[in-house]
Amino acid sequence: VDIQAAYRTVKPEVDEAVAKVFAQGCFIEGPNCKEFETEFARYIGVKHCIGVNSGTDALYLAYRYLGLEAGDEIITQANTFIATCLGATTLGANIKLVDVEPATGQIDASKIE
Secondary structure, three states, X not given: OOHHHHHHHHHHHHHHHHHHHHHHOOOOOHHHHHHHHHXXXXXXXXXXXXXXXXXXXXXXXXXXXXXXXXXXXXXXXXXXXXXXXXXXXXXXXXXXXXXXXXXXXXXXXXXXX
16 A cells, blocks of 8 residues: 555645644644534444544443443453553453454454353
């Protein structure tokens, strides 16, 4: 993947959007964030979209959406990225790390207790 070539195809639009954000001085939330959320929701065909600052916060919101609460157990594979655990512990959930099957890299269901 040639990231620089891809960037060149959208450079004027990206540069204009970044300059707009800097000119307004509104880097968190604000009209640009709301505009992005609205346009992205329309693009993917949903009613709402929530912009977050990180994958950790995205996972936290997903856990909340699923109805998970403090004290609930979340099982994930031991070689996961830390955001998986941090989103859960922010919620107050308990993490259970499970080894993976070497052949698939997926959770070894036989090791879930």
